[in-house]
Every structure is written in C-alpha cells, then in structure tokens.
Amino acid sequence: MSDHVRLVLPGPVEVRKEILEAQTAWMIGHRQPAFATLFASLQEKLKQVFFTQNRVIVSGSSGTGLWEGASRNCIRDDKRVLHLVGGAFSERWAQISQANGKQVDVIEVDWGNAYTPEMVADALKKQSYDAVCAVHNETSTGVTNPIKEIGEVIRQYEDTLFLVDSVSGILGAELRTDDWGIDVVLTSSQKAFALPPGIAFAAVSDRVLERAKQIPHRGYYFDFIELDKSLQKNNTPSTPPISLMYAADRQLTDVLNEGMENRWQRHLQMRQITHEWAIEHGFGLFAQDGYRSPTVTTVDNRQKQVDVNDMAKFMINEKQYAIDKGYGKIKGETFRIAHMGDMTVDTLKDVLTGLSEYLTKGA
Template sequence: MLSDQQILRIPGPSPIPPSVQRAMSQPMIGHRDQETKELLQRIKPDLKPLFGTEQEVNIITGSGTAGLEAAVVNTVKPGDEVLVIVTGAFGDRFAKICAAYQIKTHRYDVNWGEAVTSDAIKEYLEKYPSIKAVFATFCETSTGVLNPVQEIAEAVHTHSNTLFIVDGVSCVGGVEAKMDEWDIDILVTGSQKAMMLPPGLAFIAVSERAWKVIENNTQPRFYLDLKKYRDNLDKDSTPFTPAVSLLFGLEQVLRLIEQEGLEQVYARHQLMMKMTRAAFNALDIPLLTTDKAASPTVTAIKPADFQADELRRILKEDFSLTMAGGQQHLKGRIFRIGHMGYCSPADVLQTISVIEIGLRKAGKTTELGKGTQAAQEVYLR
C-alpha cells in the first residue's frame, strides 16, 4: 500500500481540504498587526450562520475541551448546582469538568446509544429547582447520537430560570444549529471535526442572558475568561496569541461552506448518514442507535458476530483506513465511522466497499457488494 496514503474515517480530527491546507501554509504575520485585524474582520460575520446566532462567536486557541471548560468556569462557581445530561463519554466529560471546579453536579444518565427526552429533563428540573445551568451534548461522539437540543432547550426555559449550555463539538458545521431561535445560551464547537480544520481552535457563542450571568460570576479564571475574548473581539483582536495559521485556514473553510451553501452542507451530511446506515442494515450488522437518534456526522456500529477491533486492525493494515473504536464500557464492542466535514458520498462508498473486504478477512460471511449497493441506492434515490 502507499505509505503516504491515509484514509481517515474517524469522528475527528477529520480530513482537511487541500485549499485549506494551502491557506494555512501562508507566511506568518504578526498577531497584533493590521493583517490579523482584517482577517478577524472577515471571519467574524461568516461564523455566525453556522451557529444560527446574531451574537459574535468567540475564538479560543485550544481544543474543544477548552471550550467546554470555558463554558463551565464562566457561568457557575463552586457550590452551585448544575445538571449534566450524560448520553456518552463527552457528556461524562462535562460532568468531570464541573466536578473539578467543586460544582454540585447532578447527572442524568441515559443508556449509551439512546437520546435523552425533554420530558425527563422537565421532571428533573421540577425536582431540583436550585439548578443554575443545564449542560448537554448535541452530538454524542462516542455513540453517534444526536440529542434533541431544541426540545431540551424549550423544556429547560419553560420549567426553570437556568442556562442551557450545549457541546456542539462534533456536529456544528455539519448539522443545522439555530442557537438564537432554539434559545440555547452557550454553544461550543471545535475546529477539527465538521469545521474541516486541524485541532487547535474552540468556538463559543454566548446569549445575552448568559453574558449577564458571566458578568456576575465571581469564579476566578484567566486564560478562559470569556469577557476578555468578547472585549478583544469587539476590537478585532484576541486577548492572547491566536493560532494564526488556523485562522488562515478558517477563512478558507468559511469560503468553501459559502460556495456549497449551508443547506447543501447539511443535506450532504444527512445523505452520508443514510448511505452508511443503509449499508450496515443490508449487511445485517447492528447499529448502536435508532434512525431517529442517529447523528449525521458519525455512525456507531455494534457487531454481534465478529470483533470490532479486529476489523479496524485489518482495514488499517491493508488499506490505511482508520476508524474509531469504542470508549469506556463500549471499548472493543463497537466501531465508529466519521462522515463529517471534508467528506462526500464518494468517500462513503469507498469506505463501505473496503469494509466489506475487511469483513471477509475478519471471518464474517457476507455477500460482497451488498452494503455498497444499498448505499448506492440511497444516493440514487
């Protein structure tokens, strides 16, 4: 096989468009110079539609987890009560961040592979009226679940005066997000997934209601102080040294999204999800989630008659195709396919075809081409 060829089909980091790679290779500029100021001026308005907000989107140099921690440390303080909805490993991470800051954390745990229901959250908030914020995961990367954040937001704001804070790291840019219309108070994402960039940037949009809470929050913070980012962004700057090369890439990403059209981007992700799910249904290999709960950006598969990690090993060795494994108690029991960002139906067809060969080598008796055909038929429909 070609030593330089890597077929990356994990739910982040995701492949980088060549034009974005070229943009990131531009000569370095001073981060306090006029060129960077103008770069941020061009970027700012084009980020807003991806979040569905009229608020400015703050840019932090750091991973998606830095964005999640910023959402916690800016809105609540030690002793405050919060509710964290845990539908997988990244909901669990939100809970761990809260616990690290000595915040009284209520967990609402959902079976991994299932989405949370808004009725359950209504009941929980009525039971615990002192909760100051509700944290949820939009797309739970570890399970391929897309939680109904619009319905949850309505439940939160109808039955409490709390903030609703959402981790959108593995789906913003690939699924519709209407932060303002849905009444989400903070929406976070990262650069390395549907945003088609390398890891290194976190994006955080904040509602007016959340800013009022942040202004009055006495919890100490320094690098992750969102007020610093807001005030500097108003002046087309950043409070600390930004990842300038990633900003070059971000400008090109936003240009590519504009060229394709945001609705077409969302439709492409829906199509890739349906093609992937149809393929595994045709191959009689169980999916972890229902169609209703499925994410357009990542699909989790739970095989019953072959080893998930053995299939992953074969595909990596034979085809340089990388898929993700399971996390925590699902380790070794599932594999996950990322179909987000710089990914097309052609990439899905390639992936399914290669997986069918891997299944044979892993010892599963299956008809070659059956999954690929099912995906092709979805595309043609």
C-alpha cells in the same frame, strides 16, 4: 503508493489539501491591522454557520478548554448545574464542572439513548439550576440529542442558561443557536468543521456575560468577559492560533458556498448509506432509532463480533483508511464510521467497499 492515510475517524477528520495549505500564509502579528481583518472576516462567517447574532469566541485550544470555560463562566458557586449524560463526552463535561468545584446534578440515560425534554422538564420543576449542559452529538454512541425541544423547556426558566456541546455536530447536523434558545454552543475544529485540531469556537449570549459578571473566579484563559472585550476589537487577549484562523476562514468560505442546508443534507445522505451498509452486513445500529447521528454511525458489533482490530489493520494496510474501533466502555462491541466534515458520498462508498471486502475475505 502514497504514505497518506486518509482519516475516517470521528475526529480528527481528514482535512482537504486547500485547507492545509491555507495555513501556510505568511505569519502576521495579532496586534497588526491585518489580523483584525482576518478576525472580522472569520467572525462574520462563524455567526452565519452558528445561526447566531451573538459573538463567537475564538479559542486557541481544543473543545475541552471551552467546556471548562462554559462551566466556569455560567455556574455560580452557590447554585447548581444539571448535566445531561448519555455517553463518554457528556460524562466528561460533568466531571469538568465538578473539577471546577461546581455543584453538579446529573440525568443519566443508557448509552445509545437520547435524553428527552420531559426528563429536563421534571428536573427543572424540582430544582432551580444556573445552567443545563447537554451534548448535541454524543460522539461515543452516535446519538444526536433533541436540543431544540430541550431548549423549549429551558427557555421557560429565566435564570437557567442552556449550554450545548456540539463538538461533533454543528456544520454536519442541524443546529440553530438563536432560534433554539442556546446560550453557549461550543465546538472544536477537528470534527465537523474539517480543520486541523487546535482551535475551538463558542457562540456566547449576552445572558452568559451577565452571569459571568456575578462570578468572581472565572479563571483567566477562558474568561468570557475578557475574550469578549478583545473580540469587540477584532482581537484576542492572548496570542491566537493564526495559521489555524487562516484555515478556518478559508474553510468557512467553502462551507457557506456549499450552503448549510446542502451540507446537512449531504450528511443525512451519508448516514442513510452507512445504515444500509451496516444492516446489509448483519450489524445493528447502536443509537436509538430516531436519534441517529448525521455525522457518525456507531455500529453495533455485539451480534456479529467482528475483530475490529484486525479490520482496522486491514483498512490501513490495504486501503489506506484509518477507521475507528469504538470508544470507551463500548470499544470493540461497537465501532464507529465517521461521515463527518468534508467527506463525500463517493469517499464513504469507497470506505464501505473496503470494509465489505474485509468482511467477505475468506468467506
């Protein structure tokens, strides 16, 4: 038996062998012409998958770093930011803005619910904000928020930037940066991109750079102005994760060959299969109907009360799949089935067959 445990986690996700191997290309220096070629190639593909004409910053960090960067570059110290919160990750981003000394207001919905454009419209009528921060795909609850509709509301306010975390969404769930009026879309590599962890991307609008100029203390590592200056020369201010960039470049070639619409469709199909499996086995679906994520299903285990630790142990030991046991305050009450990244319908079916076997064993 191989010792390869296949990841069915909502990040890090399974990475295909070809992508892992792309990292083994000979090292180059980031001030050599070969690096500029790699950077330019990656940049051009990133723009396509983000559906943007804006620059896409490449960061040697996980997504958390770009949360901090977005908050620091977009929110002036004497202005306020509105965070839309409805799960563990949206909550954390609000904490990060606070940790950076920003004045934070929060709209909070119950975990499992989506935020609505009406909530945002009400808040913007009462108070002016430098930015509204939203999570596209709340990985803890399996909710995909209505970013397009929220963007339509925010666009009516000239000084309000729209910042979106699509760490577990983009490339699996539809997201169109420019058409939806988004100023920052940030994401990490280890989720819907199906890359190893350690590299993060953010599409950044000109409006953001204009705002950043008005903020004297943007920090250093995630200073979008400096990142943009280097990016214009197909470079980065500090040493980038070159091996991961090789992997990203290769992965995006494959993603574009699959086609973004096809990729979204594959995820919707996997969502459907997962929902049917959950209902058939007596589980609920935690996320609000109409807002259920194409990349991760949060299964409601409150009625059925399956021992998720035991189930996960079975899946590793008997099936060599690592599965999730739920996140944060809903751990155990829920568990998540990730259908993210390069997962295929066949693999998902194999995972679900394994889970069914666990559930019926001894019955």
